[in-house]
Amino acid sequence: MTPMEKLPQPxxxxxxxxxNPSVDKKKLFWIIFAIIVLLAVTIYGIFWLTEAGPDTxxxxxxxxxxxLAFESFVIGVVLVIxxxxxxxxxxxxxxxxxxxxxxxxxxxxxxxxxANFLSKRAVQPxxxxxxxxxxxxxxxxxxxxIKK
Numbered sequence: 065m066t067p068m069e070k071l072p073q074p075x076x077x078x079x080x081x082x083x084n085p086s087v088d089k090k091k092l093f094w095i096i097f098a099i100i101v102l103l104a105v106t107i108y109g110i111f112w113l114t115e116a117g118p119d120t121x122x123x124x125x126x127x128x129x130x131x132l133a134f135e136s137f138v139i140g141v142v143l144v145i146x147x148x149x150x151x152x153x154x155x156x157x158x159x160x161x162x163x164x165x166x167x168x169x170x171x172x173x174x175x176x177x178x179a180n181f182l183s184k185r186a187v188q189p190x191x192x193x194x195x196x197x198x199x200x201x202x203x204x205x206x207x208x209x210i211k212k
Contacts, residue, residue, distance in 0.1 A: 113121055204210040 113124060201210065
């Protein structure tokens with residue numbers, strides 16, 4: 065088995081939308097249809113309220129005020145949940161991720177020091193030795209002592 069065969073092969077994309085595009089078209093059709101129906105009902109309701117008496121209009125107004133108050137309550141609860149989640153995220157960043165970043169920075173500094181040490185103590189002497197050997201070999205080739 066070659067090393068390339070051991071590597072995980074990319075998996076095929078989700079083929080449900082590629083093999084059956086009519087499902088997406090049907091879904092899009094129903095969404096557009098629902099928007100058009102909602103718009104038509106809203107327009108009809110506005111015209112109906114203009115023709116209705118003041119009692120009916122005030123009742124509809126009161127219902128909308130109640131709905132808006134409930135919506136404000138729900139939005140307030142969601143905002144409180146959002147603030148709590150943001151506080152938890154901030155705490156996690158400070159207590160868990162920040163130490164990991166600090167440890168990673170220390171590791172990078174250690175690797176830099178090791179690379180500099182090896183460069184000065186091991187790599188440069190080997191390069192110099194190889195260059196001297198290559199120069200001597202070329203000298204012997206020029207002098208005819210060694211054949212190419």
